[in-house]
Amino acid sequence: MPRPLDPALSSLPRISRRLVVGAVAAALVGGAAVGAPPSAHAAGTDTELSLTATEATFTSAAQPGKTHDQLSFLSATRTTDHTYLKFDTSAVPSGSRVVSAALELDVTSTRATSGSFEVFPVSSTWAATTLLNTNRPAESAAVDDAVVRATPGKVVVPLALPGATLERPAAAFMVRYSVSGASTKLAKTVKLRVVVSSAAAVAAPPPAPSASGRAFAVPAPNTSAKKVFAHYFPPYPISLDNKAPESDYYARNYLDPKGEGGKHAAYGGLLRDRPLGRAPLSGDWRTTDLKTEVRQAAGAGVDGFTVDIMSLSGRNWDTTVRLMDAAATSGTGFTVVPNIDATASVRTASPEAVAAKLAELYKSPSAHRLADGRYLLSSFKAEGKEVSWWSSIISVLQQKYGVRVAFVAVFLNASDANMAQFAPISYALSNWGPRTEQIARAAADNVARARRLGVKWMSPVAIQDMRPRNGLFAEADNTATLRAMWDRAIDGGADLVQMATWNDYSETTSFAPSVHHGESFLDINAYYLSQFKTGAAPKITGDAVYVSHRMQLAGATSLLGIPLMRPTLGGAKAPARDTVEVLTMLRAPAVVTVTVGGSSKRIDAPAGLWSTTVPLSVGTVSAQATRSGSTIASVTSPFRVQSRLEAPDLQYVAASSTGR
8 A cells, every 4th residue: 555645755654593693682791792612712711500590480371460480380382381591690700701501401291293492581680479471571582502392301402692791690581482382391490501711711703794795794683772673564575476476466467557457557557666586485485485574684684574554354464464473483583563554444443453453463472572571563654543542552452461562653744743742652753754865864853852752763764765656756866865864863863763664665665675676775774774783884894886776867758658757755855866876885995987878987986885976878887896906896787777668767776796
């Protein structure tokens, strides 16, 4: 469903298994990047400890208001029963770091025939005598480091904690089982076996590896206090019908001007871009595709999706449920935040009906939780419903289902009145955001506005916005708008970021890997995401060149006679421009040669991230970087600039030397 237009552009509508980078939140404090091998520690300085759990209990979603400390056993299932363990770490030498660690469990009974134990660090502030399903602590990214199936007797679950510092005076973990129907009972005599080494003897751990081809490393999901979410739009998954991309629903109906019975002919087709295609899959291909998207986002440092909930049943709702399952079983630490769309049919439902469906989603292990145990609940056009409607949903969730939520009000119009009205019920405020560089850089200090109201601010980040159905676009100036929005989020001290969007192809706002920009926009975004999360620009360890441009001049007429698109989306005033942008990430200075339509220009490029533009013209676009006479990176865009296209297409396409 296309986003409604807003009169102000500043409120436009719409991997390795268990890789944990940085400190492990909650149970670990001050840890360096995980993965440092035991051989990095000097001999003779290691201390081996066996810690018996001082508190061991479990919570149950089937009995959310009941404690289970009085029982003689522990229980671990996928979604209903979660075991909680606490260990006294006062005997661990101060400042020492973990060489190896493992949980020793005693399985008394199990129904498991597949799957494995999963272990998550949690805060140690809970007490077994008062721990309920409704007040259980939020977990950090999983740290189990091997597939260990439940079998009767003693089992040892290795933990990926090397290089970390155990929280003192206590460390705590949550244990569950990875598959449904595999109820597992454990004895309460659980041990944490850990080998630690003095800080002086520990070699500095290696930096986290970058993804294939990327010139820098990014933090793994949910390993930083700063969170970045990408807005997921269920109508446009990787595939709609599991057919080959040249003949699937996207090709036949959304991209073809004659598709869906010709109802999109007036504007040349519903879409101008689509997800990267793939061959037909067997089995549960929908969940497989969603898991692919989760891993794509997680690999670029994104913490989770804010999934747009437009209805409480039907295909889009089913996609939301599958998405949460895909995230839970992806092994990435990726999470999902329900996002109620107040422009869609869900707005007509009662708070009780909405709360009941949300409660189902919050049972998923992938539902994003804060450190205080509250689940995140987001929105689109929060002002589209009364504050009382939202308050009722929040109240019903807590009183009827034992689910405490922290609400994020995302506005189309972040006016003083709207912000003041929603602040009392909100954890954070946000807006859908601008789509031009000029408005992004001139935007109000929303972080300060939110903090004066006692809440956090979630900054929007977008790459571009072009809507064929409306014949409108906002001039993004290649990647200048994206970079300006990240500058505002980073320099302004935003608490969270929402990428708008992951995959709304009807508005051409996607960051997801697509036919027309591959992973280029996602990679550039990841550079700023890393800086936002870590507080410092990532170290560039390779050389990469990115080009972005349009496939037509802004004033080119359509072969089908479709009117020119206007650069006035949401009241935008920035005129269209015809440019090729070259963006480089270089370890050291280099000479960049840009060729557009047979005309070349040589430019000296500095080390680090740098960009320049040259005029767009008909023909092929390419760029190469040389250092000391040798080519270090080169790219030729697969998208030739045409004098005329079948239908107007003012999106920016992109390609990179990494081949991503």
